[in-house]
Amino acid sequence: MKFIRIILFPLVPIYYVVTYLRNKLFDYGVFKSKSYDVPVICVGNLSTGGTGKTPMIEYLITLLKENKSVAALSRGYKRNTEGFLLAGENSTVESIGDEPYQFHNKFQDIKVAVDADRQNGIESLLKLNDAPEIILLDDAFQHRRVKAGFNILLTSYDKPYYKDFVLPTGNLREPQVGRKRADVVIVTKCKPTLNEDEKATILERLHLNDKQSAFFSYIDYSxxxxxxxxxxxxxxxxxxxxxxxxxxxxxxxxxxxxxxxxxxxxxxxxxxxxxxxxxxxxxxxxxxxxxxxxxxxxxxxxxxxxxxxxxPIRFRLDDASKFEAIIKNYTD
Missing domain, CATH: 3.40.50 (Rossmann fold)
Incomplete structure (x- = not known):
């Protein structure tokens, strides 16, 4: 597999240009994005996966569901159904996908829905009689047709985006410049012994602007x-x-x-x-x-x-009170 990726390196500039131009067309309004009156929080990454989006979504659900009605909207990867589907008592892994089923199984007091078309998914949720007050978008950072009000970008400690290439040789879905769309960047799956000097080095290499906040997260195992x-x-x-x-x-x-x-x-x-x-x-x-x-x-x-x-695992942030204040400031 690694050999195949190496020999496909000549395709990297092509993929880079195509994804870069696509994002620019959204930035300039040639391709249209739609925003919504309710708070929409997008959790995603630049890479193809493995950054810990599921624990992050669960962290947000736990943080928000006590005071607001929350919905989690996913694509429903590898499900055997199509279109918009709201999870219910007859839902299965096969019908809504493994991660949405985990959310549904774990949090009975929120809405869980799937739709590959996130615009349609959001609009379908908002048409419900008991429409959610907050919508969490799972893995939708590249879904530019929706303009989320708040974007959380995850990048893993062992393979941060600044050490990676775009597909097909690397794992990035889009160039690193896509980080600029994020409101918050979280370095996930950090080692427990991460010290302040290492954090400072990582923060410098993330190349964030003054309006962006960065955090470090850890996985605590039971x-x-x-x-x-x-x-x-x-x-x-x-x-x-x-x-x-x-x-x-x-x-x-x-x-x-x-x-x-x-x-x-x-x-x-x-x-x-x-x-x-x-x-x-x-x-x-x-x-x-x-x-x-x-x-x-x-x-x-x-x-x-x-x-x-x-x-079982627990998602832990190094400065949780600051992060939670940022989220609640956006959602209130």
Missing amino acids: DVVLNSDNALKLEALSKFTLVTGIANPKPLVDYLTNQGLTFDHIEYPDHHNFRSHEIDLLLKKELILTTEKDFVRLKSIKGFEKNLFYL
């Missing part, structure tokens, strides 16, 4: 693993199989390794649809540990009731 019925102490796991279908499993793998745990790792692509022979292989494993996103896709399969667990 000391227990869960399934629908049971909880086990992480340290009590003698041997298990780690199964991941996420864009960047490295932080999780590193954490488990540093805990001195013994495991083998079966890695699948992000949003992987498990096939029957893969399911048969996994059912033979004595104990499986996975991510929450993978858990919601696998838990309903017969045979996984007892041996499938996930490791």
